[in-house]
Amino acid sequence: MKQTMFWSKNSIIEKVSQIPNTLKDISVDIFCGVSEDRDYLHRVDLSDKNDPEAPCVCRGQDREPNPEEELMYSCIDSNNPGEYAIHPAPYRFMLPYRITGEGAKKEFRLLAPEELKAEFPLAYSRLSEFKKLFKHDETALSSFDYGLKGCKLLQYLNTPKIIVADHYSLRASFDAAGNHIFEDSCGIILQDPSRYPYVTAALNSSIARVFSEICQRENLSSSLLTPAALRRFPIAFPDDKLIENLVTTISRYLIYIHGQMYGAVSCGFSGNGEGSRDYELMKFYGRIVNLLVLDTYLTKDLDPRFLEILGENIKPFEGSFEYESDRSLLEDLHAVKQQILDTPDFGKCRFNSEFTNILATLKNNGVW
Numbered sequence: 519m520k521q522t523m524f525w526s527k528n529s530i531i532e533k534v535s536q537i538p539n540t541l542k543d544i545s546v547d548i549f550c551g552v553s554e555d556r557d558y559l560h561r562v563d564l565s566d567k568n569d570p571e572a573p574c575v576c577r578g579q580d581r582e583p584n585p586e587e588e589l590m591y592s593c594i595d596s597n598n599p600g601e602y603a604i605h606p607a608p609y610r611f612m613l614p615y616r617i618t619g620e621g622a623k624k625e626f627r628l629l630a631p632e633e634l635k636a637e638f639p640l641a642y643s644r645l646s647e648f649k650k651l652f653k654h655d656e657t658a659l660s661s662f663d664y665g666l667k668g669c670k671l672l673q674y675l676n677t678p679k680i681i682v683a684d685h686y687s688l689r690a691s692f693d694a695a696g697n698h699i700f701e702d703s704c705g706i707i708l709q710d711p712s713r714y715p716y717v718t719a720a721l722n723s724s725i726a727r728v729f730s731e732i733c734q735r736e737n738l739s740s741s742l743l744t745p746a747a748l749r750r751f752p753i754a755f756p757d758d759k760l761i762e763n764l765v766t767t768i769s770r771y772l773i774y775i776h777g778q779m780y781g782a783v784s785c786g787f788s789g790n791g792e793g794s795r796d797y798e799l800m801k802f803y804g805r806i807v808n809l810l811v812l813d814t815y816l817t818k819d820l821d822p823r824f825l826e827i828l829g830e831n832i833k834p835f836e837g838s839f840e841y842e843s844d845r846s847l848l849e850d851l852h853a854v855k856q857q858i859l860d861t862p863d864f865g866k867c868r869f870n871s872e873f874t875n876i877l878a879t880l881k882n883n884g885v886w
Contacts, residue, residue: 523872524875525816525872525875525876525879526879527731527879530728530816530876530879530880531728531731531732531735533815533816534725534728534729534732534752534815534816535732535752537752537753537754537815538752539752539753539754539755540749540750540751540752540753541706541717541748541749541750541751541753542749542750543753544708544709544710544713544717544753545706545707545708545709545749546707546708546709547670547674547705547706547707548704548705548706548707548745548748548749549670549671549674549704549705549745550670550671550703550704550705550744550745551594551596551671551681551699551700551701551702551703551704551705552611552666552671552699552700552701552702553701553702561593561609561610561611586638586640586641589612589613589614589638589641590610590611590612590613591610591611591613591675591697591698591699592607592610592697592698592699593607593609593610593611593698593699593700593701594607594681594683594691594698594699594700594701594703595607595701596683596684596700596701596702596703600681600683600689600691600776600780601689601690601691601722601776602690602691602692602718602722602769602772602773602775602776602777603691603692603772603773603774603775603776603777603780604681604691604692604693604698604777604780605691605780606780610699611699612641612644612645612664613664613666613672613699614628614629614634614638614641614645614661614664615627615628615629615672616629617672617675617676624673626672626673626675628661628664628665629661630661631658631659631660631661634659635659642659645659645663645664646658646659649663670705671699671700671705674696674705674707675696675697676695676696676697677696677707678692678693678694678695678696678707678711678714679692679693679696679705679706679707680692680693680705680706680708680714680717680718680721681693681698681700681703681704681705681706682703682704682705682706682721682743682748683700683702683703683743684703684743687726687727687730688721688722688726688727688729688730688743689722690717690718690721690722690726691718692714692715692718692773702743703743704743704744704745704748706748712766713766715765715766715767715769715770715773716755716762716765716766716769717753718769718773719765719766719768719769719772719807719811720751720753720754720811721751722772722804723807723808723811723812724808724811724812724880725752725811725812725815726751728880729751729752732750733747733750752815754814754815755814756810756814756818757818758825760825760829761810761813761814761820761825763834764807764810764825764828764829764832765807765810765811765814766834767832767833767834768803768806768807768810768832769807770834770835771803771832771851772800772803772804772807774847774848774851775796775799775800775803775848775851776800778796778848779796779797779800795852796848799848799851799852799855802855803851803855806828812873812876812877812880813873816873816876817870817872817873817876819870819872819873820869820873821867821868821869821870823863823866823867824864824867827858827861827863827864827867828858830861831854831857831858831861832854832858835847835850
């Protein structure tokens with residue numbers, strides 16, 4: 519007969535801190551984004567390209583693609599971090615780099631000002647203008663004016679990654695296209711791409727707040743969000759493949775739902791805020807995946823019938839659906855939620871006293 523353990527805040531932190539596997543063990547690299555102390559020089563507002571007054575669009579080229587678009591990369595603002603999915607950004611960065619090759623053969627180099635002026639005159643003009651306006655410096659443009667310290671940020675452009683920001687608590691977004699530039703955040707490249715959804719879920723779970731307590735106790739750094747700190751993030755994978763598949767699938771659900779909600783807000787649509795039908799859908803799947811992650815890290819003793827019901831109803835969708843705009847998929851996820859709630863045994867599923875104690879302890883300490 520299993521002996522029930524009383525889980526205090528200290529015992530939970532101790533348990534998590536003893537997990538031997540870390541993000542470092544499963545990652546190719548963990549690296550910094552762009553430091554905001556130099557960002558303003560590169561930031562360019564996005565405007566309608568059909569507007570002849572739009573930034574970096576030549577007059578007389580209405581409805582034509584921006585000829586210097588290859589220098590523009592979407593920027594994620596660390597003050598408005600995404601959870602699971604990336605918030606659309608109203609601006610981009612100009613990066614005067616040439617990137618060639620793919621994978622391990624990918625190379626990049628900084629374009630000298632004279633090259634920039636000859637090949638990308640609009641970008642040269644705009645960066646010179648920024649230097650004059652924001653730096654109050656009217657000297658000729660120098661490569662030092664637009665150089666980035668984060669070389670790895672460029673090395674991993676167009677590479678799928680998890681982007682982690684720290685805004686009261688960790689927020690992890692999955693960047694499947696890998697073409698975003700991000701401020702004061704960390705990027706994570708995994709060895710096994712199939713585990714991106716699972717790791718994204720773990721980083722967005724209550725465990726992430728427990729990890730911040732571990733960092734504080736170990737005086738790991740004055741700021742939690744550094745590559746050195748994230749490398750220490752404990753990673754526990756379920757012994758039961760069903761649970762890992764459930765976490766992976768639900769994480770993909772949440773990437774899609776969050777992306778849909780962010781997209782609706784950015785387009786000016788209302789009705790997706792707190793209390794809305796889609797918001798409740800997001801919270802429903804968020805609670806379930808958090809329970810699965812907590813059980814994996816701490817007790818490994820969820821109600822078997824609870825797992826059976828989830829396994830019967832939560833199925834992977836075919837293909838890569840993270841960026842689909844079809845509302846029908848969102849309706850399918852609402853239907854799956856209702857099927858789970860309508861299963862007669864679902865309301866009878868109970869967590870054992872040990873797991874209930876964990877939830878209460880986390881809630882009382884502001885983690886849940």
